Amino acid sequence: MNRKNDSYILLDSGGCRKLEQAGPLRIIRPALNAFWAPSLPKQEWDSADAEFTREETGGVWNWKIKPPAEGEWIVRWGGVRLLVKPTRFGHLGFFAEQAENWQWLREQTARLRAPAKTLNLFAYSGGATLAMAQAGAEVCHLDASKGIIDWASKNQSANPETRDRIRWICDDAMKFVAREQRRGHKYQGIVLDPPSFGRGTQGQVWKIESGLRALLESCRAILDMSGPCFLLLSCHTQGFSPVSLGRMAEEVFPKNRCTVETGEMCIPEQTGKSLPAGLYARVSVR
CATH class of the missing domain: 2.60.40.1180 (Golgi alpha-mannosidase II)
Incomplete structure (x- = not known):
């Protein structure tokens, strides 16, 4: 090695x-x-x-x-x-299992009408943000942690081809989506990797089991479905399966225009095997 x-x-x-x-x-x-x-x-x-x-x-x-x-x-x-940057929680700063999703995002972004506008919620250090920006999108990168946004900004600096294509927002995802809906703002692509559990600034509790359906519906409300668009949902919460994610997505998005693809996120090993590490649902709207 x-x-x-x-x-x-x-x-x-x-x-x-x-x-x-x-x-x-x-x-x-x-x-x-x-x-x-x-x-x-x-x-x-x-x-x-x-x-x-x-x-x-x-x-x-x-x-x-x-x-x-x-x-x-x-x-x-x-x-x-x-x-x-190794953290005290054992993280390195990116989730390797997302690599295939990043490639899917590049392909989806390339088919959007220009100028493509996309939104990355719970965006962490920005791997998906960078992938969409590489494909030419104007990306709104949102995370509730300023420290994480600073980390993502350093990642942009390491990928100069994405310069001037990313807008950084430190905010609560649900509140931001609700405001965008009231303002009538739309996006052609939305990425979300919600946590299993969250607590708002005023102590309000959010659990993915009870809150995911409403979050998907809110995302659909700000998705510009006048042309091609997409949504990528990833999940690391025990109890969910590709089938459950797919059924929720199919309930929220119109079947006559949408293709829903679900599966396991995996990290390929040098041994030729794979390590499973979460789930995804990809919604592609024609």
């Missing part, structure tokens, strides 16, 4: 863990649905530079080497360059 590359690679998984190459560093993180045995020999796992283990208040990184002095670095994955 070339430790000097700047790519992300899922090397192996098993024993409820995953072995990853994130640019120059090899790391181990939890993968709670990797119930099988690892494919690679033990010495490959023992060569990891760091391992994250969960604790009640988050977790801890155990480094075998001195951590990078700057604490962050860039990797290439899914056609974009992304800032990696």
Whole structure:
């Protein structure tokens, strides 16, 4: 393995863990649905530079080497360059399972009428935002965390072809969508990856099981269905399945104009196998 590359690679998984190459560093993180045995020999796992283990208040990184002095670095994955910064929750700053969705977003954006306007809700560090901007869209990137938006802005700087195509908004997703609906603003593409649970600024509780249908209906209300458009929903909540996501999408969007595709998001391994990591529903409107 070339430790000097700047790519992300899922090397192996098993024993409820995953072995990853994130640019120059090899790391181990939890993968709670990797119930099988690892494919690679033990010495490959023992060569990891760091391992994250969960604790009640988050977790801890155990480094075998001195951590990078700057604490962050860039990797290439899914056609974009992304800032990696290990967090106290074990995150790296992007979700590798979204790579196929990013490619779908590029393809969908390319068929929209110009100037294409798209919205990324719960946008995190902006992989989907970058993919749509690469395809020429004007993207509204929304997240409730200013720190995360700052991180996403650094990702844009690492992808200069997306310059001047992204508008950054720090706001509550449901409130923003409601305001856009009142204002009559429309988007040709909407991406959302809602959390399982959320709490608003005034203490209001949102749960995906009871709130997702209403959120999808609100998104449909601001989707410009006068021409081609799309919606991408991804989900990491236990209890949902591709079938349940598909049925909800089919109830909200008109069957005579829409194609709904559902499935599992997976990360391809260097072993030739795959690690499942969530679900998606893709709605394409003709």
